[in-house]
Amino acid sequence: MAAATAARLITTIVDAQSARGHASVVLTGGRNGNGLLAALGSSPARDAVDWSRLDLWWGDERFLPDGDPERNHTQAREALLDAVPLDPARVHPMPASDGPYEADAAAEVYAAELAAAAGPDDHGSVPTFDVLMLGVGPDTHVASLFPGLPAVRETERMVVGVHGAPKPPPTRVSLTLPAIRAAREVWLLAAGEDKAEAAATALSGADEVRAPAAGARGRSHTLWLLDEAAASKLPDRP
Numbered sequence: 570m571a572a573a574t575a576a577r578l579i580t581t582i583v584d585a586q587s588a589r590g591h592a593s594v595v596l597t598g599g600r601n602g603n604g605l606l607a608a609l610g611s612s613p614a615r616d617a618v619d620w621s622r623l624d625l626w627w628g629d630e631r632f633l634p635d636g637d638p639e640r641n642h643t644q645a646r647e648a649l650l651d652a653v654p655l656d657p658a659r660v661h662p663m664p665a666s667d668g669p670y671e672a673d674a675a676a677e678v679y680a681a682e683l684a685a686a687a688g689p690d691d692h693g694s695v696p697t698f699d700v701l702m703l704g705v706g707p708d709t710h711v712a713s714l715f716p717g718l719p720a721v722r723e724t725e726r727m728v729v730g731v732h733g734a735p736k737p738p739p740t741r742v743s744l745t746l747p748a749i750r751a752a753r754e755v756w757l758l759a760a761g762e763d764k765a766e767a768a769a770t771a772l773s774g775a776d777e778v779r780a781p782a783a784g785a786r787g788r789s790h791t792l793w794l795l796d797e798a799a800a801s802k803l804p805d806r807p
């Protein structure tokens with residue numbers, strides 16, 4: 570699944586760069602997100618991408634010190650980013666906990682960075698990301714929007730601080746559902762048996778407060794990328 574998704578991502582980035590001169594991608598952390606980045610790094614087709622014309626954003630971050638091995642930014646650097654010629658000005662990690670801000674202020678700073686990057690053709694205060702990727706947790710969380718927590722109910726702000734997350738670390742920063750829905754394409758990644766229940770719940774019309782993955786959709790495409798194990802409990806399977 571990682572290799573197939575990497576191939577699809579390369580094609581989508583190349584198409585966006587041909588059409589608009591640049592591409593923007595929102596990265597996800599976790600097992601599936603990092604597996605995809607590693608697969609992209611080992612694909613011979615990676616040289617088709619103009620890395621200097623790619624904007625990278627994050628869907629969420631674990632609010633930890635810069636360079637912490639559990640930060641999504643650190644893991645993405647190790648999986649791919651340090652090995653490709655990105656323009657550092659186009660790489661937008663979320664603030665770290667050893668910076669000047671606590672999590673709620675860090676969320677406001679990131680929202681301002683997104684707003685500054687949005688153009689007149691975008692829909693509101695975030696850019697129209699070409700692809701926004703989301704790993705799906707076994708509890709149906711996406712980004713750091715966990716079932717039942719206030720962040721998943723947010724309708725105004727584009728980025729929020731998350732407190733009391735059930736998965737460590739408890740403090741995080743996350744895009745909200747309105748920010749996620751600004752993306753042209755949203756790709757939900759789920760591989761492994763432990764994701765089967767979550768995929769089945771989210772794809773069975775569950776309420777987004779109870780199953781945040783159910784509320785993640787793109788402006789033109791919403792794509793679930795599943796392996797056999799994660800797809801094994803989908804309702805219409807034989």
Ligand SMILES: O=C1O[C@H](COP(=O)(O)O)[C@@H](O)[C@H](O)[C@H]1O
Binds near residue numbers: 599707
């Ligand atoms: O903590 C997080 O978890 C989700 C899902 O991760 P996975 O390891 O279950 O695939 C991830 O998408 C998110 O970015 C991350 O902060």
